[in-house]
Amino acid sequence: MFRSRPVLTGALSLAFSLAVMTPVAAPARAQDGGMWQVYIAGVPLSCASYYGEPVRIYMTRDLNNVGIATRVQNGQPIIVMNPDVLARFQPLVQVWWFAHECGHHALGPYNSETNADCWGVRVLRDQGFIRNVYDLQAFAYDLSSLPGSAVGHLPGPQRAQNVINCSLT
Numbered sequence: 541m542f543r544s545r546p547v548l549t550g551a552l553s554l555a556f557s558l559a560v561m562t563p564v565a566a567p568a569r570a571q572d573g574g575m576w577q578v579y580i581a582g583v584p585l586s587c588a589s590y591y592g593e594p595v596r597i598y599m600t601r602d603l604n605n606v607g608i609a610t611r612v613q614n615g616q617p618i619i620v621m622n623p624d625v626l627a628r629f630q631p632l633v634q635v636w637w638f639a640h641e642c643g644h645h646a647l648g649p650y651n652s653e654t655n656a657d658c659w660g661v662r663v664l665r666d667q668g669f670i671r672n673v674y675d676l677q678a679f680a681y682d683l684s685s686l687p688g689s690a691v692g693h694l695p696g697p698q699r700a701q702n703v704i705n706c707s708l709t
């Protein structure tokens with residue numbers, strides 16, 4: 541769906557600056573299979589932490605979640621995404637999921653689930669992926685059915701509303 545939208549296509553070349561302008565390290569693939577840049581819904585994406593660390597990215601169908609952001613034993617920040625779960629969402633929301641996980645690293649001391657939701661949609665907005673209120677309907681459709689959680693995910697309808705509010709402020 542992204543590729544059929546001319547305005548959005550124009551934004552794609554900018555997209556790899558998502559998450560605070562990390563120059564993409566070469567080679568794109570780290571020795572352990574992690575990557576510095578991935579394509580999600582056709583958009584090249586990379587991530588840097590609040591502290592300026594490049595974030596290594598893994599795509600695996602073994603993850604029991606759409607995505608996680610964590611640090612590995614040596615302290616390096618990583619993002620893990622499940623492409624099968626991602627595929628259940630609309631393209632804009634797929635990119636937002638990555639931005640959400642990146643937000644967990646990019647927010648540093650301000651990290652929380654709701655802040656990561658908010659940060660993610662603002663990055664998408666600022667990079668031209670959200671052009672009008674109709675684009676926001678993707679979040680209302682795709683997030684409303686999600687459950688909340690004890691670790692701070694808002695219940696779906698409130699989560700969608702928070703994301704939409706963030707994009708407008």
Ligand SMILES: [Zn+2]
Pocket residue numbers: 640641644653656
């Ligand atoms: Zn999260």
